[in-house]
Amino acid sequence: MGRPSKFDRDEAVDVVMNAIWRNGYEASSVKALSEQLGITRSSFYNAFTSREALFREVLERYCDQSPDKALTEAKQGIAIKALLTRTFRNACKARSADTEGRGCMVINSVSEFCNVHDELGDLMEGVVLGSLGNLERLLHRGVAQGEIDEKRDIHATALALQNLLMGLNIMCKVVRSEAELWSAAETTLSGLGLLEDNNTRQTGN
Amino acid sequence: MGRPSKFDRDEAVDVVMNAIWRNGYEASSVKALSEQLGITRSSFYNAFTSREALFREVLERYCDQSPDKALTEAKQGIAIKALLTRTFRNACKARSADTEGRGCMVINSVSEFCNVHDELGDLMEGVVLGSLGNLERLLHRGVAQGEIDEKRDIHATALALQNLLMGLNIMCKVVRSEAELWSAAETTLSGLGLLEDNNTRQTGN
DNA sequence: ATTATTTTATACACATGTGGACAAAATAAC
DNA sequence: GTTATTTTGTCCACATGTGTATAAAATAAT
Incomplete structure (x- = not known):
């Protein structure tokens, strides 16, 4: 009516x-x-x-259409390194596919609001901390599954991954080629021992 | 007059x-x-x-007071890994020391202008590409000095470092503690084999 | 057909913002 | 003391932007 x-x-x-x-x-x-x-x-x-x-x-x-949504919806028992590799790969693809080069709306909003706008600043902070917490949970699952070395500092690794993600999501505004973006992500992931290479399956834990 | x-x-x-x-x-x-x-x-x-x-x-x-200014002013012959480690360390310190949590003005401006504002977008793009090019030059010097493995993909490594830097400069708006920020940077640098650890001097090239 | 409901349209009363024009004020040089 | 120069102060003519109030239009249900 x-x-x-x-x-x-x-x-x-x-x-x-x-x-x-x-x-x-x-x-x-x-x-x-x-x-x-x-x-x-x-x-x-x-x-x-x-x-x-x-x-x-x-x-x-x-957030419902964000490339890193896959990280929050990972089913129990899924291979963590493969999930991370795939997700970062997709993020690079999605960012470079945007002809307008808008980057990530979350990152743009973090830049605009955090520590400036009371309510929306807290909102964006929550999104980032949520992503960070989720990464930490995923890594713990990786350890439980024997996929990741249990001696590893999980919090530090989660921070490094969150940093990688945020970096890609701002760098993509300048580095527009998928190959270069992925090159940065791949190199970093590999260094962290979290790259699941399709060709050279390395079980370096 | x-x-x-x-x-x-x-x-x-x-x-x-x-x-x-x-x-x-x-x-x-x-x-x-x-x-x-x-x-x-x-x-x-x-x-x-x-x-x-x-x-x-x-x-x-x-830019004259930016923590990563040291990277563009590196004197010939300086140890590259130590320079990188020190500079990232200082960046973490500087970002967390800002009680207002403003992050990095360059990154904030990249977010605001790139691919949106014609002139200022290009200006900011130039700053980022300049930093990236400088990192690549530094890494080449590291190779020439025998400090870095010559088989290494320098462009990819420079992209990873630039990504690390940009990530820190946006993540710092949410992750305010110096320890956590450095934890992300240290883990990434270490993974890239570019961390110059004061205690465990590792010559892994 | 009347009524209740919801959306749309128009107007009000401001605050903010732009860039330029022009006169007035304050100096240094002559 | 006049002149040239530079910075200020004030005013204009707009455009953009906010949130609200009130009336009009378009529907569904009775």
Whole structure:
């Protein structure tokens, strides 16, 4: 019931996600976003309450299609090194495939918000710490599965991996070739003894 | 000759650097910056021509005090691994010492400008590619000095190091402890065989 | 057909932001 | 003391941006 909406709310979230991904949050004013959506600010506020509320929705949408989503959905018993290798490989592919070179929306937002914007800063911090905690959990599983040396410092390794991921997600704005991006990731992963090479299967634990 | 300036131009560049470092470029309007400086926009434009021109000046000032400046000023014959280890160590120290957690102004600006803003995007891209090229040159020197294995893929290693540096400079906005930051860097450097450990001097080339 | 509901449209009252024009003030040199 | 020079201060004419209030339009249910 009620007057039918002029626009598709779901599509709108996608449009806004792509706009913020490219231009950042503050650069995406309610006025500009509304104009892009072909609606009035009145309809915008009615549908999304506030820009900040919409951003939270956009962030969830973004995370749902992020290349590193695979890391949080890893099934029990899966080979960890192979998962890491595959995921970083896909991240390099996805970042370089973006013709607009927008990088990662999470990283862009961390840069924009952390230690600057109260609520959204904490939100982004939570996303990063969540990813870091997840990496640590995965590595522990790797140890339990006998895939990773139990003497290894898991927290330090998780930090190194999180750093690798964040590095790729900002470096990709400048280094646009998939080969070079992967070259950086492969070299680092290999150094960490976490690369699952398809050709030379090395069981160096 | 002429009417004396109300403010210290040099100090002003510092104030603006710190403002942009924290809040970003677009968030630092000419109006806001002028008010912070206690001058009118009129004086602002008179002294700095434009916000963009001032940003270029600010960027130079920033690079002059950046923790990785040591990498571009390395004297001939210096030990490369030790230089890298020391510089990354200092970067971790500097980033965690910033009570405001602003991260790195270059990285923040890469995130804000690259592939979005024509002129400033290219400017930031140049800074990153310059750093990458410099790392590659340093590694070549390391090979020439017999410090680094000549069979090593230097371009890939330089990319991995640049990625490590950029990762630290964004991760530091969330991971605020020096120990954890260094833990990520140390683990990665060690994996790359580029860590110069003070205690266990390992000549693994 | 009336009613309740929801969305849309328009207007208000601001605050912020831009860049330039022009006059006034403060100095150095003559 | 006049002149040339440079910086300030003020005003203009806009464009962009915010959030809210209020009315109008379009539907579903009764």
